[in-house]
Amino acid sequence: MYSIGQLSKATGVKVPTIRYYEQVGVLASAGRTDGNQRRYDQDGVERLGFIKHARDLGFSIEAITALIDLQQHPDRSCADASAIAKHQLADVQEKLRRLSALEAELIRISDGCDGDGVSGQCYVLASLADHKHCRTDH
Amino acid sequence: MYSIGQLSKATGVKVPTIRYYEQVGVLASAGRTDGNQRRYDQDGVERLGFIKHARDLGFSIEAITALIDLQQHPDRSCADASAIAKHQLADVQEKLRRLSALEAELIRISDGCDGDGVSGQCYVLASLADHKHCRTDH
DNA sequence: CTTGAACCTCTAGTGACTAGAGGTTGTAGA
DNA sequence: TCTACAACCTCTAGTCACTAGAGGTTCAAG
Ligand SMILES: [Zn+2]
Ligand SMILES: [Zn+2]
Ligand SMILES: [Zn+2]
Ligand SMILES: [Zn+2]
Numbered sequence: 474m475y476s477i478g479q480l481s482k483a484t485g486v487k488v489p490t491i492r493y494y495e496q497v498g499v500l501a502s503a504g505r506t507d508g509n510q511r512r513y514d515q516d517g518v519e520r521l522g523f524i525k526h527a528r529d530l531g532f533s534i535e536a537i538t539a540l541i542d543l544q545q546h547p548d549r550s551c552a553d554a555s556a557i558a559k560h561q562l563a564d565v566q567e568k569l570r571r572l573s574a575l576e577a578e579l580i581r582i583s584d585g586c587d588g589d590g591v592s593g594q595c596y597v598l599a600s601l602a603d604h605k606h607c608r609t610d611h
Numbered sequence: 612m613y614s615i616g617q618l619s620k621a622t623g624v625k626v627p628t629i630r631y632y633e634q635v636g637v638l639a640s641a642g643r644t645d646g647n648q649r650r651y652d653q654d655g656v657e658r659l660g661f662i663k664h665a666r667d668l669g670f671s672i673e674a675i676t677a678l679i680d681l682q683q684h685p686d687r688s689c690a691d692a693s694a695i696a697k698h699q700l701a702d703v704q705e706k707l708r709r710l711s712a713l714e715a716e717l718i719r720i721s722d723g724c725d726g727d728g729v730s731g732q733c734y735v736l737a738s739l740a741d742h743k744h745c746r747t748d749h
Numbered sequence: 750c751t752t753g754a755a756c757c758t759c760t761a762g763t764g765a766c767t768a769g770a771g772g773t774t775g776t777a778g779a
Numbered sequence: 780t781c782t783a784c785a786a787c788c789t790c791t792a793g794t795c796a797c798t799a800g801a802g803g804t805t806c807a808a809g
Pocket of ligand 2: 578603604605607609611664
């Protein structure tokens, strides 16, 4: 049996975050001692490990809740799991596209100013003031 | 003179967002009619355009506030503007690095499941349950 | 002068936590 | 067995950049 602090150390998830996960329902409520403190078993460690790993990969709490639900029913179709993963991938790829465009503009903007001028002539400020300086949409 | 709705159309920033920008101090308070409605001049359009463009490039409100402050003093050094832009670039590049790692893992995970199996054997769920399947840190 | 779209302020909600106040419990050492 | 104190508990509020809604007022066209 683990206390919440021991679970925290075992998984790398902070104590208040564990309580938050319980509050929003992605982590099942733990058993309690007579004094009302949470106690976790190995199952709890694995459940929280799953949540942490999925969060690290960018899945939303809502998506993770659905995935854990699926995991509790090993005989159900995994179509939803597949869809959630593909959706998450598409999401990440969209963010990558947007960030790449931003990176290109920011490199141009950064390169245009050494910081040794005066703000009236600053390329950073001029570029932000007018999108026409930009090479891409964004 | 523009009403807040006309300013919204001119810049593509939603009306409640404009009020929010004023509230947090990044957009200077507008003049008012006798009936207390906001009125903007060309200067206001440019100020908000600057904010929108910087937000589109991912700058924080705090950073934009500093940049606008600098823009109001054309004779000051632009060292801060340069530093803010470089910081933002570094930020974006860090996000790109992280997202690229996530993309690689998510492609692997997605490719490992067609959604036509059962969740007890699902590669998506197995991969989320155990980071050992992963090729990268993340 | 009437109508109604657009405006006003204020509060609360979003996601995924994080911080702090104020009080209680578990446990190791004396 | 007692005591000290780290770790636990709940609850509220704050973060960021908005967004939604309630309930009331103003502007401008017809
Ligand atoms: Zn400069
Ligand atoms: Zn641009
Ligand atoms: Zn599957
Ligand atoms: Zn992993």
